[in-house]
Amino acid sequence: MQHFIRRYGTLIGFVAILVFFSVMLPGTFPTARNWLNITQQTSMLMVVAAGMTVVMVMGDFDLSVGSAASLAGIVAAMMMSAGQPVWAAVSVALIAGLLGGAFNGAMVSLVGILPFIATLATMTMFSGLAFVVSGGKTISGRAIPEEFGNFARSGIPLGEWGGVAVSLPNLSIIAIAVIVAVWVLLEQTTFGRRLYAIGGNMEAAHLSGIAVKRLRLIAFSLTGLAAAGAGLMYASRVASANPVQGSGLMLNAIAAVFLGTTMSRHGEPRILATVVGVIVLGVLDNGLTQMSVDSYIRQVLVGALILIAVGAGSIGQKRP
Amino acid sequence: MSLNKSALALAGVLLATTALGTGAAFAQAKVAIVTPYMAQPGTQFYVEAFQGVADENDWDVNVIDTAGDVAAVISRIEDLVVQNVDAIVINVDPTQVTAGLQAAKDTGIPVFGMDAGADPLLVTNVTSNGYAMAAETATYVADRIKGEGNVVMFVFDAFPPVQVRGVIADAVFGNYPDIKVLDRVTPDVSDGGIADSRAKMEAILAANPEPGSIKAVWAAWDQPALGALQAIEDAGRSGEGIVITGIDANPQAREAIAAGGNFEASVAQDFSGIGAATADAVARVLAGEEILQSVTYVPTKLITAANANE
């Protein structure tokens, strides 16, 4: 019984939340349109959380993802406002994210600074860089090419639903692609297996011939890349970039991964569990807004939910 | 065991909040305000005044704060569209939430700007005239220093309504050949803006020790003006006659202006007026009227020692 709760408590809670909203909001919550909205609304968090999962598998953290997302958005927006083509702006922003992540990885694995401290420092650095590059300005309006903003507003048409045209948003498609890529990477490749081994016992992994330093460097780079991707998605969705707009992503991403860890056997992060964690957060936002619940109460609920989930996960796990 | 208990507790909290939150009657018009900037004092005034008018009209008002997250404003507008509310009020740059505005327009839900910015997807934007406010204080400074000397500017270009103030002040000072803008400072506002502005000002004072080397401090809003005032007083340079102006005339600024020190002037926005005027616009549209003005201006007022205590 205890074991059952530990393993499936969060999943049961998730289903309970879905049932609750479906009962309370029968006309609007369980509709295809609303769910497509949710996938789009959570797409940026999904991408950041997927990247965060990669480092958290090794037992590391990346606190700089929010700032990296902001920086990537700013870099792309500055290039676009300078007349560069969208593809070039997007590529440079993604490379910036990759390099930022590699810098994190170098600090953590080569220099040996604790991830919490190293990424706390780079969080501030990236944020400062975003202000420097943008001059503190919000880049919006005509500075952003229409095609860039339109990307987040379009998708693949799925047909009519109750007289309204519905489509699978582009942002959702990207999020799904990232999830699949991370799933393959973590669950199907030797790279993922090695990351899990590092997370389980770094010394044993090293002595088993795993190149711990190199893998940590790569993992942090991937997290930076994902953060930059999410920053671009964000910038496209709001058709603008300001130097702080990604800052809310970091804590939510960590919260989503933690929610997910309550669903795995030994509390290790799993990408599909992270997806559930992100959807829980997104559904709470979506459903509670529709029920006109105060946004501050929502924050209290989300915090309580994490405590309940993690608490239920530790039931019966006595420590000596 | 304890899962059941905790699930029950969660469900209980959810139900309780729902009961508090909705209490919805069918005849009531459902109006939602979405803002990422609820923590700022001005926003609270808008919302309170708006709710005052809403109560008179017996609307069901849902205030949503996304805590600085602009993309979340789009998400919440999408949710409100699914919920089919009667009107939506936003307090954020509309060009950044076009996706949400488009979704509302597609379903025929009117969206109003409350000190947001003009946009074709908005019915109207109700605001103070930021250009006019900045012109008031910038010309006040220029006049007081008789068109010559060094001026320190505190600006914040990341926030469009504040950014326009800086533009006007730049233009006014640029128009006087003998006024030199010594520094154009963007303070860190994460702690409210006073502390960092004070630190920045202290550095500038240290770099310019000669009396008279700084004639005035023009701030795009009150917090940096207050920070600069503290720095000048602490440096023992309040006797040099450095003129400080702010914008918004918040209570602390009014107190400082009334005290008769270096902080001489600010401009009062009528936040409550903006909130009430937005609600009036919503009421007119719900009554079937059409609004042609894309921007609705609410008057502002220069605050000096003469009227600071009003």
Next chain:
Amino acid sequence: MAPPTPLLAATSVTKAYAGVPALSGVNLVVAPGEIHALMGENGAGKSTLIKILAGVVAPDTADIAIDGVPVKIDSTKAAYRLGLRFIHQEFNVVPTLSVAENIFMGRRYPRRAGFFVDWAALNREAQRALDRLGIDHIDPRQNLGMLGLGDQMLVRISAALLDDAKLYVMDEPTAALSADESQRLFRVLREIRASGSSVLYVSHRLDEVMALCDKATVLRDGRSIDSGVLSTITHDDLVALMIGRKVEEAYPKAAAAPRDTTVFSANGLVTPGIKPISFSLREGEVLGVAGLSGSGQGELIRAIFGDAKLTGGSMRLGTAPYAPSSPAAAWQSGVAYVPRERRAQGLVMRRPIYENITLAHLRRQSRAGTWLTPAREKRFAADLGATVRLKAVGPAQDVIELSGGNQQKIVFAKAVAGNPRLLLLEEPTRGVDVGAKFDIYSIIRERTAKGAAVILVSSDLPELIGISDRIAVMRGGEITTIVEAAGLREDDLVNLCYGRPTGMVA
């Protein structure tokens, strides 16, 4: 005469983890004033039984009586109240606090004016507790972390002896103690016995048990096999009871003598921890490495395994130069390593058996070095598990659920999975029971029969003499001598380790 009421009578103790029985109807009866040995291989159920007595694990069924009164031990507090004290292998200490503070941890510190800690009294009381064990070289005001492991264990034991209890349960208390320290502990245990309290004593050291204990209960596969008076039983009988078969030989014989082909040679190796070291190894040879702890054995192994930068010297593996830049390079060259600490260095405890075994061989145990093939890995792991005589539910079982001996077999399975040419072993049988030890020795013999060379670092002298062909003695970071193992006496080896001429009485 009726037998006296037992101090502790635990009967029909049953406990299953996830349906797998750990204890099935175990009986344990300890009389007042006796030192009672609890024997059994790792995984026989000793630790589960102790945890039940300590109130850490709840039994499925159990009738426990203390002094004839039925009791229920549902928490560590209840166990404490009932007069039971536990001294574990993995002791809880705070290295940054003083010895005295550690001794009084969990107890009320002596106070002055009811509030201020009376440090003088605290240190005095702590000194008295240490005195009881005859310890005069530890200052109670010292930080515990400054002490060696053996001294830390002594502090822990003196803390448990601080107040009088009915039954002291000691799990491998001498594992980290020197012979002198052990003798002092035994003296105190005998005092305890004389005072009418009892000791439940768990140890792998049979000689110790035979000398110290009055009675023994032997567990095997979760059942109590036998309970009896030790004076009526021989050493070999006891081992036979524990492992369920006759012990013919503690160390399996090598199938053949080492061949004349050189597998590995070191020429003047220098790292910050070792002075120039040279030796060579032949096919099928086991080179034992003896020495006092910290004489450079670990550094030598790390140098050969590519985990320390060489500042001088060179190595050859087979006919080619060998200069590994990392453990990864060492594995690839066919050098495998069984580290000293299996939990901290050898295993990813919360991952399945097969993942642990293939961890060092993923390049080959995958498609194109990239794509995982779990089904193939599991078959591979199951085959290897059979060759190392692993007892587990299946290759997907998590390592953490296995006993220490079986965990060590997984470390060996990982090491031999790639058919290594050179096998580096550090303390391969530490904390491993008699049966698993024999299995591990057999694995070593199988590898040497296939032509591998082995370097065996061990502090277990009989093991070194029994398994090695030659023994290198290290002192101060260098090899002082290399001797033939055949016919070597333990005393001689001890003298060599201390740098004294052999034949001289210690």
